[in-house]
C-alpha cells in the first residue's frame with residue numbers, strides 16, 4: 001500500500017529563495033527539453049497528405065531524442081550553465097522523467113485507446129514542485145527525522161508533523177510543493193503488506209448509495225447527507241477579487257499579490273470539498289462492510305446544463321476517495337451501472353418513468369411510495385449484491401429495510 005502525507009514546512013527566507021530558484025531553473029530545463037523533443041519529432045516526419053510520391057529530400061537527420069539522451073546531456077548543461085550545479089542531480093532527472101511520462105502519454109494510447117494532450121511549455125511560476133526520489137537513504141537527497149527535513153543543496157528546515165508517519169512504512173519520495181499558502185513536503189511511503197478485503201461470507205451490513213444534486217448522498221435506508229457546494233458559495237467573492245485583478249497592471253507586484261489572493265480562495269474551496277468528501281467516506285466505511293455506488297460518467301454529465309454544480313459536488317473524486325478509504329479498512333466498494341436506477345421500482349422491478357423534478361417514487365403496480373433517491377439507492381444495492389453474488393433474499397439478514 002502506498003500513502004502520501006503532505007506536511008507544511010517552515011523554510012527560512014534564504015531557503016525559499018533557493019527553492020524558488022530551483023523551480024525556475026527546472027522550468028527552463030523542462031521547456032528546453034520539450035523543445036528539443038518537439039524539434040526532433042517535427043523534423044523526422046511529414047504530414048500524410050503533403051509528401052511527394054517519388055522522392056523527398058530529407059536533409060540532415062536529427063539525432064534521436066529520448067529520456068536517456070536527455071539525461072546524459074545533463075552533465076553538459078551543468079558545464080554550460082553552472083547554476084544547475086546548485087540543484088540536486090536526482091531532482092533534475094525526475095524533472096526529465098516527468099516530461100518523458102507526459103510525452104509518452106501524448107504519443108502512446110493507453111488500454112482504453114486514450115491519449116493525453118501535448119506536453120506544454122511552462123510559463124513563469126507554472127512549475128510548482130520538484131522531487132527528491134529517495135528519502136532517509138544512505139545516498140538520499142532528503143532526510144526526515146524528528147520533525148526536521150534536511151534537503152541537499154537547500155538545508156535543514158522544521159516540518160509541522162500534524163500527524164505521525166504510520167509505523168512499518170518505508171519513506172519513498174519527497175516532493176517539495178509550492179502552494180498558494182506556503183511550502184509543503186509530500187512524503188510518499190510504502191508498506192509491503194496488502195490489506196485483505198473482508199471475506200464476502202462475513203459481510204454483515206450493506207448499503208446502497210445514490211448521489212445527487214439535491215442531497216449529496218441518500219442511503220437505501222433513507223438517510224441523507226446535505227450537499228456542500230463550496231465553489232458556488234465562493235463565486236461572488238471570487239468574481240469580486242478577479243475584477244480587482246483585472247484592474248491591476250499585468251505583471252506588477254500588486255498584480256501578483258492579487259493573483260495569490262485568488263489562488264487562496266480556490267485552495268480554500270478545494271480544501272472544504274475534500275474535507276467534506278473524506279468525512280462522508282469515513283462515515284460510510286465506519287458503518288458498513290459493503291458499499292454500493294453508481295459508476296457515473298462524470299465527464300458526460302458535466303457537459304450538461306448542470307455542469308458547474310456537478311463539478312462542484314465532485315461525485316467522481318468522492319467515489320475514488322471512498323474506494324481508497326475502504327481499501328485501507330478491508331471494506332468492499334461495488335460500482336454498478338447506474339442506467340435506469342431511478343426509473344425502476346425497487347420492490348417489484350416495474351418501470352416507473354419520471355422526470356428530474358418528481359421527487360417521490362409512486363409505483364402503480366405495487367403501490368410502493370418512497371423517496372426518489374431512496375428508491376434509486378435500493379436499486380443500486382440490489383444490483384451490487386447480484387454482482388458480487390450475495391443472495392438478495394438474505395437481504396433481510398443484512399439489515400436491508402423491506403417495504
Ligand SMILES: [Zn+2]
Pocket residue numbers: 345346347348349350363364365366367368
Ligand atoms: Zn412497484
